[in-house]
Amino acid sequence: MKNISFWERNWLTDYDYVVIGGGIVGSFTALKIASENKNARVALIERGILPLGASTKNAGFACFGSISEIEKNRKEMSDDNLLSLLELRIRGLEKLRNDLGDKNISYSNCNGYELFFDNNGLEKRIYEINELLNPLMDKNCFSLCNKDIKRFDFAKEIVVGLAINKHEGSINPGKMIFSLKQKLGSLGVDCYFSTEVESFEETSSKIFLKLKSRNQSIDIKTNKLAICTNAFAKNWFEMEDISPGRGIILLTNEIPDLKIDGCFHYNQGYYYFRNIKRRLLIGGGREIDIHNESTLSFGSNKIIRQKLIEHIKTFILPDINFKIESEWSGIMGFGINKLPLIKRVSENIVLGVRLGGMGISIGSIVGEKTADLIIN
Ligand SMILES: Cc1cc2nc3c(=O)[nH]c(=O)nc-3n(C[C@H](O)[C@H](O)[C@H](O)COP(=O)(O)OP(=O)(O)OC[C@H]3O[C@@H](n4cnc5c(N)ncnc54)[C@H](O)[C@@H]3O)c2cc1C
Structure with a gap:
């Protein structure tokens, strides 16, 4: 010493x-x-x-x-x-x-939502998950809310289903x-x-x-x-x-007419976005480059970054100009x-x-x- x-x-x-x-x-x-x-x-x-x-x-x-x-x-x-x-x-x-x-x-208590790109059997899927959750939650934890696709201004030809979790x-x-x-x-x-x-x-x-x-x-x-x-x-x-998994997040500039309000997920939880007041935060996408993202090192990933931006442009904010103002990463532990x-x-x-x-x-x-x- x-x-x-x-x-x-x-x-x-x-x-x-x-x-x-x-x-x-x-x-x-x-x-x-x-x-x-x-x-x-x-x-x-x-x-x-x-x-x-x-x-x-x-x-x-x-x-x-x-x-x-x-x-x-x-x-x-x-x-x-x-x-x-x-x-x-x-x-x-x-x-x-x-x-x-x-x-x-x-x-x-902003609600959670999931975006679906295919409407097949969605009601049945929601019913089955509600049944599974029955011992833990009230009967209708998840429900369909397709009318909100328009409210949030998603590209409606791509986002064809939306489910809400009020908890x-x-x-x-x-x-x-x-x-x-x-x-x-x-x-x-x-x-x-x-x-x-x-x-x-x-x-x-x-x-x-x-x-x-x-x-x-x-x-x-x-x-x-x-x-x-x-x-x-x-x-x-x-x-x-224990295996490491890096997660990347992008945050946009303030978007005056942002309609997104709440927490959103899609593709088995691999992608997620939310608003922070008038900014859009988006993250995820590890699964497209899982090998490089299984790391203990902080940093970015060009392929994932590009994919997240593409998603914002094509169906999350299809008609809105935005720029990415900040980005960061964090390290998770999986098994x-x-x-x-x-x-x-x-x-x-x-x-x-x-x-x-x-x-x-x-x-x-x-x-x-x-x-x-x-x-x-
Ligand atoms: C991009 C991203 C998005 C996420 N989004 C969500 C979300 O929305 N909701 C959710 O529920 N979860 C989310 N998670 C997961 C969640 O953040 C983590 O599961 C959780 O924070 C893990 O907490 P922890 O305390 O176990 O680990 P950590 O927060 O990683 O804390 C471990 C700490 O140990 C310290 N440390 C390590 N080695 C040493 C050492 N030798 N000496 C001293 N200190 C050391 C590190 O610096 C670190 O601060 C996300 C994770 C990431 C990366």
């Missing part, structure tokens, strides 16, 4: 609990630990100045799955497992809203993390930003972590460790079923198993990762479960 004073060694580097990752999961994990252990010394360590994963890079959909996405999932897992996943998303969103408050996350909404993910940080501060959690955990080593008495921040490198120790680094956990746990990975890796180390594409909806509960596992 370089240039560490007596005071620092005895007062600033010894913790009861350390949480790695300042995204939604790490923040909810630290929150639960600190609120249940008032006298414990808790630290949360994040390598970015701002979280550098997905929690502040996402689209802000407070959603639990569109019709074609749930149909796709139904082919990949049993109905029981699928219902468990959907329930996790629904309860997770409730918890997020209850714990932080709608105002503090700018929750808007979907949107949030502001920046405000969500801001509000979590405030709560962590009020509970006395030490939040270290711009600090990367380079490695950790468990001994019989303590877990030692090597931290790096700019030119400074220090070691700290803790009794218990929660790793909430989502896709980046693969760096330490190669054998686990063959669609459920999150919450597991004990040793007596005092737990993992809360693999949030998939809807981590905002499940993040609060994954954090809570990760904390429960480490506390008990």
Whole structure:
């Protein structure tokens, strides 16, 4: 340990609990630990100045799955497992809203919609998904709303069907993390930003972590460790079923006569768009270049970018001039198993990762479960 004073060694580097990752999961994990252990010394360590994963890079959909996405999932897992996943998303969103408050996350009950390019059997498909969701939701969670195709000004020769989910909404993910940080501060959690955990080593008495921040490198120790680094956990746990997936987002200029209002999905949830006041945010399209998008590196993808712009021009805003004013990417964590990975890796180390594409909806509960596992 370089240039560490007596005071620092005895007062600033010894913790009861350390949480790695300042995204939604790490923040909810630290929150639960600190609120249940008032006298414990808790630290949360994040390598970015701002979280550098997905929690502040996402689209802000407070959603639990569109019709074609749930149909796709139904082919990949049993109905029981699928219902468990959907329930996790629904309860997770409730918890997020209850714990932080709608105002503090700018929750808007704006409805979710799915665009269809083929009307065949649509009513039957909607009926079947409503039946599947019966144990969790009211009878008509999804319904057809083709009349709104005109209201939103979609190209009506391409968009021939529209379904609405009245239980979907949107949030502001920046405000969500801001509000979590405030709560962590009020509970006395030490939040270290711009600090990367380079490695950790468990001994019989303590877990030692090597931290790096700019030119400074220090070691700290803790009794218990929660790793909430989502896709980046693969760096330490190669054998686990975790694969990275990059998501790209484009945001237009302000469009004075924008008619889009709400959260929209299409093509099995692979594409999505929403309005942010008068701007259009669009993202997705990973599936057309899945090999290059299975990466832990932030960046853009020309083919996907072009495809998203083509979709805006051809059927989302067919008669409107726009320009892309900003764009960014985030990194998600997927697995063959669609459920999150919450597991004990040793007596005092737990993992809360693999949030998939809807981590905002499940993040609060994954954090809570990760904390429960480490506390008990
Ligand atoms: C483009 C995009 C759009 C999305 N849209 C939505 C949406 O609309 N709705 C929805 O529900 N979900 C959406 N998601 C998914 C959702 O954002 C994620 O599932 C969720 O944010 C994952 O949260 P997390 O806390 O597990 O991971 P992260 O947010 O990735 O947090 C992990 C943190 O760990 C930190 N870290 C990693 N390694 C280290 C280290 N060694 N030392 C210190 N810190 C480290 C990272 O910097 C990162 O901040 C989207 C994702 C993307 C990328």
